[in-house]
Structure formats: structure tokens, C-alpha cells
Amino acid sequence: MLDLDTTPSVAADARRLVIKVGSSLVTNEGRGLDMEAVTQWSRQIAALHAQDKQVVLVSSGAIAEGMARLGWPRRPSAMHELQAAAAVGQMGLVQAYEVAFAQHGIRTAQILLTHEDLADRRRYLNARTTLYTLLRLGVVPIVNENDTVVTDEIRLGDNDTLGALVTNLIEAETLVILTDQRGVYTADPRKDPEAQLIQVAQAGDPELEKMAGGSGSDIGTGGMLTKILAARRAANSGGHTIIASGREPDVLLRLASGERIGTELRALLPIRSARQRWLANHLRLRGRVTLDQGAVKALTQGHKSLLAVGVTAVEGEFERGDVVACIDEAGRELARGLINYSASDTRRILRQPSYRIAEILGHMTDPELMHRDNMVVTYAG
Ligand SMILES: Nc1ncnc2c1ncn2[C@@H]1O[C@H](COP(=O)(O)OP(=O)(O)O)[C@@H](O)[C@H]1O
Numbered sequence: 001m002l003d004l005d006t007t008p009s010v011a012a013d014a015r016r017l018v019i020k021v022g023s024s025l026v027t028n029e030g031r032g033l034d035m036e037a038v039t040q041w042s043r044q045i046a047a048l049h050a051q052d053k054q055v056v057l058v059s060s061g062a063i064a065e066g067m068a069r070l071g072w073p074r075r076p077s078a079m080h081e082l083q084a085a086a087a088v089g090q091m092g093l094v095q096a097y098e099v100a101f102a103q104h105g106i107r108t109a110q111i112l113l114t115h116e117d118l119a120d121r122r123r124y125l126n127a128r129t130t131l132y133t134l135l136r137l138g139v140v141p142i143v144n145e146n147d148t149v150v151t152d153e154i155r156l157g158d159n160d161t162l163g164a165l166v167t168n169l170i171e172a173e174t175l176v177i178l179t180d181q182r183g184v185y186t187a188d189p190r191k192d193p194e195a196q197l198i199q200v201a202q203a204g205d206p207e208l209e210k211m212a213g214g215s216g217s218d219i220g221t222g223g224m225l226t227k228i229l230a231a232r233r234a235a236n237s238g239g240h241t242i243i244a245s246g247r248e249p250d251v252l253l254r255l256a257s258g259e260r261i262g263t264e265l266r267a268l269l270p271i272r273s274a275r276q277r278w279l280a281n282h283l284r285l286r287g288r289v290t291l292d293q294g295a296v297k298a299l300t301q302g303h304k305s306l307l308a309v310g311v312t313a314v315e316g317e318f319e320r321g322d323v324v325a326c327i328d329e330a331g332r333e334l335a336r337g338l339i340n341y342s343a344s345d346t347r348r349i350l351r352q353p354s355y356r357i358a359e360i361l362g363h364m365t366d367p368e369l370m371h372r373d374n375m376v377v378t379y380a381g
């Protein structure tokens with residue numbers, strides 16, 4: 001864990017921020033939309049705009065607000081009921097933000113995303129272009145998961161993950177997660193009165209995962225664990241994360257002015273290229289190829305492309321252009337990237353030198369199985 005130092009908050013230098021607000025904050029612990037809180041955040045975001053900062057807001061609360069509007073006292077477990085509640089509640093959410101931002105002459109836009117939108121390269125690029133366009137127009141995009149169309153298998157499930165993916169998508173320097181606690185504690189403060197607030201740590205530190213529990217309320221979804229994992233994901237591409245209380249007065253303005261509030265989870269890796277960022281965060285791998293020792297070295301030390309000659313086994317069914325993991329003989333993931341040959345073609349050319357590809361397959365689209373430009377090394381060794 002890092003020592004507490006005197007440097008300003010990582011939000012101070014950020015030109016582009018993603019701010020995520022949790023359900024219990026937005027809906028007053030499930031009692032109904034907290035207009036006062038929405039008004040406060042909107043005022044602060046408007047002030048950040050005036051400082052030339054771009055902000056994307058990821059807001060939870062559709063299901064909780066839908067339940068309140070439908071008069072449901074308890075969260076249903078059936079997916080279609082949750083989806084119905086989200087459809088009702090989302091109306092209230094976006095209306096609240098629109099009204100609050102309009103006070104400051106700022107327009108808002110509703111963006112509903114699914115896992116598929118971020119996993120498919122074309123849709124991912126589309127979403128990114130739309131978000132960039134909105135930011136250029138001075139609009140505040142209000143993002144949520146498209147709860148009404150997702151099924152259990154393809155749900156992101158929590159907006160902490162969505163916040164991290166949006167951070168990667170738009171290359172934001174900082175993700176601010178506002179919640180109902182002052183930050184990450186050494187244990188769930190609802191259960192352990194001795195728990196201490198952590199002020200700064202390195203994103204991805206496995207110690208943090210041990211401290212984090214699930215949601216302490218019936219309203220929130222992921223608890224602290226999904227926030228810590230979100231910080232790790234954001235850090236994958238160089239984004240810092242701050243987890244703080246959404247009830248702290250002027251929290252966003254104070255963070256932006258350099259004050260350290262809540263828990264700061266810092267990214268140590270430099271910002272990666274946009275394409276590599278997408279690869280590093282691709283949630284759905286289509287398969288795995290096992291590398292021999294020479295290929296492991298070529299990838300991790302030589303930053304070379306992967307050739308079929310260094311592959312000893314293929315798992316999964318994938319097509320050309322799918323994301324496939326490269327693993328070593330012990331099963332450790334070393335890299336992932338876009339593969340140039342389908343699983344069936346890869347099975348036919350593995351252990352073969354590139355000059356034999358045309359002869360074996362009857363065609364050769366690329367001499368490499370995976371080009372280094374389409375690959376990100378995920379294990380440094
Ligand atoms: N180590 C921890 N530090 C702080 N909060 C924790 C910790 N472990 C679990 N929690 C719980 O996580 C909750 C916040 O997550 P969640 O309810 O999902 O909120 P949100 O709706 O803001 O996403 C807190 O209210 C707290 O009970």
C-alpha cells in the first residue's frame with residue numbers, strides 16, 4: 001500500500017472525468033429520487049464544465065426508482081420484473097437530470113449501453129464516437145446499463161464495471177465513484193465499527209479485494225468489491241479511481257481543486273493506446289491458444305507478433321477477428337488480441353512455419369497468427 005503523501009487529488013489534473021453515482025444515493029435509500037442530491041451534483045458538474053473539464057455521468061437508480069414508482073416494497077428476483085422496474089425508473093432518472101442541468105443551461109443525453117455494445121469493436125467505436133461528439137457539443141451524457149434488453153448471461157450487472165468501461169472508452173483520466181460510504185474501509189463499516197478508511201492505495205492491490213464486502217443495503221448491487229474491481233479495470237488503461245461519499249458537500253468541486261477526499265486508487269501503468277485499451281478490457285474471449293517457450297519469450301520480451309509455429313494447442317471456437325487469449329503451458333494468460341485465423345484453420349496450421357500456411361489452407365491472409373499491433377500483453381512476468 002502506498003504511503004499517504006502530500007500530492008493533490010488525482011482528479012485535479014483530469015480534463016475528462018467519469019462520475020458514477022450509486023442507487024442508494026440517487027434514490028434516497030430507495031425512497032424515491034433525491035432531487036436535492038441530483039441538483040447538487042448537477043451544479044458541481046456545471047462548474048467543472050466552466051473549468052473546461054468534460055464529464056460523463058454514469059447513474060444507477062433505475063430499478064430502485066422504478067420500484068418506488070410502482071409501489072413495490074421489496075426488490076423482485078424475477079429478471080422481467082427488474083427489467084420492468086428499470087424501464088419505469090429510467091424515465092424518472094433522465095427527467096431529473098435534464099431538469100437539474102437545464103438550470104445551468106446544460107443539455108443532457110441518455111446513453112443506454114449493454115455488454116455487447118462494448119464487446120463488439122464496431123459498436124464500441126460507434127459508442128465512443130457518439131460520446132466524443134456529445135462532449136464536444138458541451139452535453140453531459142447520462143449513462144446506464146440498458147437493463148430492459150439484457151439477459152442474465154450478458155448483463156454487466158453493476159454500474160461500477162460500466163463506469164470503468166466508459167472510463168476506458170473515452171480515455172478519461174479519472175473515474176469518481178460516489179457512494180453511501182466515505183470510501184473504502186479496511187472492512188465493511190456497516191458490520192465492523194473498528195474499520196478504518198483507506199486514503200490511498202494502488203488500484204489492483206489484491207489486499208483491497210480481501211477488505212471489500214458486498215452491498216450492505218437492499219438498494220445497491222455490487223458493494224465495495226465491484227468498485228475495487230472497477231478501479232483495477234480503469235487502471236488497466238491508465239485511469240485513476242476515487243471512491244468517495246456522494247453526500248460530502250461540494251465533493252466534486254473539492255476533488256477537482258486538488259483536495260483529497262475518500263479513497264484514491266491510483267493507476268501506475270501509463271495510458272495505453274485506444275486499441276490496446278479495448279483489447280485489455282474485452283470481456284468476452286472466444287478462445288485460447290497455448291504457446292511454446294519460444295513464443296512466450298517472443299511475445300513477453302521481444303514484443304513480437306505471434307506465429308503459428310509457436311502454438312501447441314487451440315481451445316474454443318473462434319473466427320478471424322475474434323479476441324483470443326495467449327496462454328503459456330501452465331495456463332497463465334500472457335496476452336490477448338485479435339486472431340487472424342479461425343479456430344479450425346489455427347488447428348491445421350499450429351506448429352507450422354508461416355510459409356506453409358498457403359499450402360495447408362489453400363490461402364494465406366496474414367503471415368502472423370496475431371499481429372503485435374492487435375495484441376496487448378497482460379502479464380509482465
Ligand atoms: N470495505 C468496505 N468499505 C466500505 N464499504 C463496504 C466495504 N465492504 C462492503 N461495503 C459496503 O458497500 C456498500 C456500497 O456499495 P453499494 O451498496 O453497492 O452502493 P452503490 O449503490 O453506491 O453502488 C456500503 O454501503 C457498505 O455497506
Ligand SMILES: N[C@@H](CCC(=O)OP(=O)(O)O)C(=O)O
Pocket residue numbers: 021022023024059060061062063064086144145147157158159160219220221222223
Ligand atoms: N442499472 C441499474 C444499476 C445497477 C447498479 O449497479 O446499482 P449500484 O450498485 O447502485 O450502482 C439501475 O439503474 O438500477
